[in-house]
Amino acid sequence: MIKLFKSINDQFPKKNRLSGYHIESLSIEAFKINQTFSKTVKDTLQKFCQHSRAVVLSLIKDSTGQSLHVDDYLSGKDSGNRKRISNNFRILAKKINNASSIDDWKDIIGK
DSSP states (O other): OHHHHHHHHTTSOGGGOOOHHHHHHHHHHHHHSOOOOOSSHHHHHHHHHHHHHHHTTSOOBOTTSSSSBTTGGGOSTTOHHHHHHHHHHHHHHHHHHHOOSHHHHHHHHOO
16 A cells, blocks of 8 residues: 555655655554554555545654654644645545546556
8 A cells, every 4th residue: 555655646746745754654653543454455545545634734753763753844733735735635535436447546546
């Protein structure tokens, strides 16, 4: 799921992209709480988007100690950057929910 989302992330304009490390941290947060995982890629991506939409609005502490937060590049809590990224997750979740053809998925993932 992380590699797939990184591919999706690469389709966004540069100012809307997340760092790879940030994506990995969001994934850990999204899936550590509930150990029952969806059986489809679609459901897994939707869960990730729905969770990340809220979580991205706040700073995520760097558990490795390499830095204070993994997402300082988005500025402080509830910043304009964070709200823009949260909105992108909302839009992406809607596109994933409505995806019903290979062409829909190519638009989401990239060709």
